[in-house]
Amino acid sequence: MSKVGVPKEILDNEYRVALTLAGVNALLAEGNTVYVEKNAGAGSGITDEEYKAAGAKILPDAAAVFQEADVIFKVKEPQATEVPMLRKGQILYTYLHLAAHPKLAMDLAKTGATCVAYETVQLPNGALPLLTPMSEIAGRLATQIGANYLERPMGGRGILLGGVPGVEPGEVIIIGGGVVGTNSAKIALGLGARVTIFDLSLDRLRYLDDVFGGQVRTVFSIGKYLEEILPSADLVIGAVLIPGKQAPRIVTRDMIKNMKKGAVVVDVSVDQGGCIETIKSTTHSAPTYEVDGVLHYGVANIPGAVPWTSTRALTNATLQYGLKLAKSGYKACLEDAALMKGVNIHGGEIVHPGVLEAVGTPAAV
Ligand SMILES: NC(=O)c1ccc[n+]([C@@H]2O[C@H](COP(=O)([O-])OP(=O)(O)OC[C@H]3O[C@@H](n4cnc5c(N)ncnc54)[C@H](O)[C@@H]3O)[C@@H](O)[C@H]2O)c1
Known part of the structure; x- marks a missing residue:
């Protein structure tokens, strides 16, 4: 007691x-x-x-x-x-x-x-039961937030993630296909965006390919592949985790330089230091800043918004x-x-x- x-x-x-x-x-x-x-x-x-x-x-x-x-x-x-x-x-x-x-x-x-x-x-199967619910929320919100910042008045390039008939949808690149990444993908697909998920775990990529019925592209997470795909991205969501450790910096400053102006990055993994070289921690009152024309969102307590x-x-x-x-x-x-x-x-x-x-x-x- x-x-x-x-x-x-x-x-x-x-x-x-x-x-x-x-x-x-x-x-x-x-x-x-x-x-x-x-x-x-x-x-x-x-x-x-x-x-x-x-x-x-x-x-x-x-x-x-x-x-x-x-x-x-x-x-x-x-x-x-x-x-x-x-x-x-x-x-x-x-x-x-x-x-x-x-x-x-x-x-x-x-x-x-x-x-x-x-x-x-952490459970013996590696699951993180107390991180999961907040990751579910942060993942879902990350897409919602990204879609919002892609609007022109918010500083983005003015693209509707879902597109409309006759106009192509936006490209969402998700790095890390765990709980955050999967939930981000769900919402992005729901909006009608094209979605690609990067992960280092082939088992996880197989799982994602199965559960999304082939609707998402899955890519093994190697710098070269990211380098090739990022110039086409409208929204990038950082969602990697190595439990208890600092997040590996996967997206470099050069990759950011080569992205479209007005694209948006939401690095959810910023609470572990972030997987994007140019990310820094921000707050709900001042959530974004720009680097090389790309809008960065680095709020470390995203679920606090809901x-x-x-x-x-x-x-x-x-x-x-x-x-x-x-x-x-x-x-x-x-x-x-x-x-x-x-x-x-x-x-x-x-x-x-x-x-x-x-x-x-x-x-x-
Ligand atoms: N900012 C926030 O408010 C907020 C809220 C919730 C969670 N988070 C953070 O989001 C991050 C992700 O959490 P999660 O619950 O999805 O973790 P998770 O363990 O479910 O998923 C992480 C995924 O990253 C993958 N990964 C590891 N290294 C990688 C690499 N080099 N390239 C690509 N993928 C790689 C793993 O294989 C795993 O599938 C964590 O840092 C967590 O703390 C932040």
């Missing part, structure tokens, strides 16, 4: 919250106490009154929540004001993406808290492990191999191999 704390997210335009009312009910049913920061659910359509009616206690600010709780449920990595509120022995359960944030990894290790990253919790959907999809996935952490603390990780893969920081040390590699230091910091 634990005291579970849910602070309000403070990242720019981040309206998700880490726990729904159903999540509160489930935690209370197992004897836990739940503390929610005032207004934490407002952006996701959950009021303080509803949290209270479900049995949660409302606290006035983040400091009070961090002070009270043994286990903190969050959505995004802790921001500069949140890190000092963590303490030794406390558990932080959230998205962390530390391979792209080595300084944050070192700062978190110094707090002595155990930090469990949603995105590295908090109503994202919050519910997130708790659906995180709750089962959250209940275990609330029940047994770090012991839950020792008892569950999938959850153990989520442990990025423990006992003052960075323990996840991918994060260690990115930070470039031995275990102790």
Whole structure:
């Protein structure tokens, strides 16, 4: 039994919250106490009154929540004001993406808290069950966003992805055919665009060829093939992942130079550093910038744009492990191999191999 704390997210335009009312009910049913920061659910359509009616206690600010709780449920990595509120022995359960944030990894290790990253919790078959729902959302949104920025008033080349009878549709190139890539492809096909998916896994390409019934072109991901195809692209979606590691830079600056002016790149993998050389992290308030005439979109919390959907999809996935952490603390990780893969920081040390590699230091910091 634990005291579970849910602070309000403070990242720019981040309206998700880490726990729904159903999540509160489930935690209370197992004897836990739940503390929610005032207004934490407002952006996701959950009021303080509803949290209270479900049995949660409302606290006035983040400091009070961090002070009270043994286990903190969050959505995004802790921001500069949140890190000092963590303490030794406390558990932080959230998205962390530390391979792209080595300084944050070192700062978190110094707090002595155990930090469990949603995105590295991994099942024996390699699936990432807590990344999947946000990848589904980000993938679907990436196409929607790309289509929007291709409009002339938004800075794009003014092409309708679906075309119309007599006028050809747009070309969508998706790099990485995992969850994000597959969902991007679904929406792009639905709009009527021509879709090509690059992946390194032949098994994945076979799967995509099957499920899309031959409607997408699948290409083995080699730089030369990308170089050849990118000049024809209207929308490029970056969706690669090597779990826990920094994304490989696959699209070079030269490839971007050779793209059409007004084409759009949406690098969803920017949360792991991005697979496009010219990408940098942007925010929902200033989401795009231009390089060599190509519009770049690099928002690292894309699902934050649809908090109503994202919050519910997130708790659906995180709750089962959250209940275990609330029940047994770090012991839950020792008892569950999938959850153990989520442990990025423990006992003052960075323990996840991918994060260690990115930070470039031995275990102790
Ligand atoms: N920006 C956001 O808001 C947001 C939201 C959700 C997910 N993401 C990120 O999107 C990325 C993709 O997530 P996912 O759930 O689809 O991962 P996934 O594991 O399902 O898929 C990744 C795919 O990339 C492929 N891949 C690896 N190296 C490659 C290469 N060199 N060339 C082509 N393909 C390659 C893998 O074979 C795999 O099929 C991750 O970085 C994830 O963190 C970002």
